[in-house]
Amino acid sequence: MQYLMLIYGNEAAMAAASEAATNERQAAYMAYGKAMTDAGVLVGGQRLRPTSAATTVRTTNGKIQVLDGPYTDTKEQLGGYFLIEAPDLDVALSWAQRCPGAAQGVIEVRPIWSM
Amino acid sequence: MTDLGDVTDPAGIADVVARASYGKLLAFIAARTGDLAEAEDALSDAFAAALSDWPTHGVPDNPQAWLLTVARRKRVDRARRARTVAQSSPHLRLLAEERGTRTASKIPDDRLAMMFVCAHPAIDPTVRAPLMLQTVLGLDAATIASAFLSAPATMGQRLVRAKARIKLAAIPFRLPERADLPERLAAVLDAIYAAFSAGWTDPAGTDLVRRDLALEAIWLCRLIVSLLPDEPEALGLLALMLYAEARRTARRTAAGDYVPLDEQAVATWDAAMIDQAEAALLRASTLGTVGRYQLEAALQSAHVNRRQTGRSDWPAILRFYDALAAVTDSPVVALNRAVVLAETAGAAAGLAELDALADDARLATYQPYWAARAGLLARSDRIAEAREAYRRAIGLEADPAVRRFLAKRLNALE
Numbered sequence: 001m002q003y004l005m006l007i008y009g010n011e012a013a014m015a016a017a018s019e020a021a022t023n024e025r026q027a028a029y030m031a032y033g034k035a036m037t038d039a040g041v042l043v044g045g046q047r048l049r050p051t052s053a054a055t056t057v058r059t060t061n062g063k064i065q066v067l068d069g070p071y072t073d074t075k076e077q078l079g080g081y082f083l084i085e086a087p088d089l090d091v092a093l094s095w096a097q098r099c100p101g102a103a104q105g106v107i108e109v110r111p112i113w114s115m
Numbered sequence: 116m117t118d119l120g121d122v123t124d125p126a127g128i129a130d131v132v133a134r135a136s137y138g139k140l141l142a143f144i145a146a147r148t149g150d151l152a153e154a155e156d157a158l159s160d161a162f163a164a165a166l167s168d169w170p171t172h173g174v175p176d177n178p179q180a181w182l183l184t185v186a187r188r189k190r191v192d193r194a195r196r197a198r199t200v201a202q203s204s205p206h207l208r209l210l211a212e213e214r215g216t217r218t219a220s221k222i223p224d225d226r227l228a229m230m231f232v233c234a235h236p237a238i239d240p241t242v243r244a245p246l247m248l249q250t251v252l253g254l255d256a257a258t259i260a261s262a263f264l265s266a267p268a269t270m271g272q273r274l275v276r277a278k279a280r281i282k283l284a285a286i287p288f289r290l291p292e293r294a295d296l297p298e299r300l301a302a303v304l305d306a307i308y309a310a311f312s313a314g315w316t317d318p319a320g321t322d323l324v325r326r327d328l329a330l331e332a333i334w335l336c337r338l339i340v341s342l343l344p345d346e347p348e349a350l351g352l353l354a355l356m357l358y359a360e361a362r363r364t365a366r367r368t369a370a371g372d373y374v375p376l377d378e379q380a381v382a383t384w385d386a387a388m389i390d391q392a393e394a395a396l397l398r399a400s401t402l403g404t405v406g407r408y409q410l411e412a413a414l415q416s417a418h419v420n421r422r423q424t425g426r427s428d429w430p431a432i433l434r435f436y437d438a439l440a441a442v443t444d445s446p447v448v449a450l451n452r453a454v455v456l457a458e459t460a461g462a463a464a465g466l467a468e469l470d471a472l473a474d475d476a477r478l479a480t481y482q483p484y485w486a487a488r489a490g491l492l493a494r495s496d497r498i499a500e501a502r503e504a505y506r507r508a509i510g511l512e513a514d515p516a517v518r519r520f521l522a523k524r525l526n527a528l529e
Binding site: 090109111 | 286
């Protein structure tokens with residue numbers, strides 16, 4: 001079955017990080033992505049632009065409401081995701097704990113609702 | 116096979132089989148479908164069928180296999196009604212394995228895997244013990260709710276939610292990897308101890324449900340020990356619970372008055388149970404690693420030393436508390452250590468330790484802290500302060516028998 005790993009982290013801290021730290025993080029994500037590809041678990045994944053680029057839309061009684069900014073204002077923001085194929089939660093969690101983002105923020109693991 | 120003993124009537128046999136194999140049958144089905152709630156439904160249908168069928172047609176040669184077959188048929192009926200394709204593949208797997216069990220007449224024991232599912236890190240820690248009691252022992256939500264002092268409807272909902280979570284997130288029914296085993300086993304043992312504690316807090320033994328719960332917890336731990344015989348902490352927990360259970364009735368006089376540990380008559384302790392506890396602890400000590408449960412059991416062992424020598428081994432007890440304090444940051448351990456220190460180094464030394472703990476907010480509303488303080492103040496001839504501390508302890512105690520006991524101590528101080 002498939003699990004979505006939502007990667008939350010502190011955008012401000014990441015933006016303020018030194019070039020060396022940023023390079024190290026990127027290298028860690030490259031290696032992590034390759035490890036998941038080699039293991040055949042990676043279905044897809046992307047990094048997101050910061051929440052300053054986010055726009056929120058909702059319709060209330062047919063009226064469209066568009067707001068700039070993310071849906072929730074939290075200390076840590078959604079910064080990217082991976083979609084993986086894993087036989088059970090333990091395997092999914094073993095990949096989540098290896099994600100570089102787990103050391104700096106938090107990974108939410110959600111099973112995909114398969115139809 | 117189930118040991119049927121002297122039971123001959125079909126309803127009685129159904130009962131014995133249910134008692135002995137409910138958890139095993141449930142684990143067998145759920146481990147292959149990942150769906151505890153559905154497995155429970157199917158199994159309860161099967162037991163109902165047994166109660167109506169066996170008195171007429173006699174008890175089958177292999178009651179467990181019979182129940183599994185009927186449970187499968189019930190699952191097929193339900194699946195047909197639901198018409199979900201997703202269910203068909205685990206069903207076929209179950210069917211294949213079940214055929215195997217009928218010929219071999221031996222059902223694989225997946226209860227341990229089921230216990231690891233119940234105490235999985237993805238399951239809310241407070242629902243782990245209730246979930247284990249329901250799935251392994253087949254206790255109903257109302258019984259569990261009463262033992263954990265929660266509303267039956269609330270407990271029912273929490274159990275339903277946990278089972279849905281296991282199914283939807285696909286928490287696997289298998290033993291953890293070797294590297295994860297100590298931590299995962301600790302969660303299982305904690306849940307068992309939580310069940311035991313819920314049963315233990317009924318000192319008068321008037322609440323049958325809760326009294327039985329302590330015995331059920333011991334049974335679960337014995338099961339763990341039989342399936343993982345070389346885990347020292349499982350043996351340590353078993354020993355700890357047996358020591359405590361051996362002193363269950365000694366905690367009250369016939370009139371229902373509270374008897375503190377140091378005033379309990381040794382003859383009121385269950386000697387056979389203490390012997391079992393000593394044997395389990397001894398075996399644990401040969402297996403290399405020391406943990407919290409072994410240390411707590413060792414403490415109990417030093418207390419029951421009184422059986423032979425007439426007095427508790429206070430220096431040994433102090434050493435165990437030192438070791439325990441090093442592995443937990445529990446204020447209760449620090450409190451008990453201070454009380455023991457008063458026995459080996461005098462009331463003033465104990466009081467100094469208690470003073471050092473006075474800022475811990477967790478102890479400010481903890482009755483034993485104030486009772487211990489009162490006792491040591493009285494021994495130091497600080498009577499007015501002792502009386503004040505006893506009053507505070509009484510105000511924090513919920514059990515009337517303990518309140519009476521504390522009031523007697525208070526009144527003795529003039």
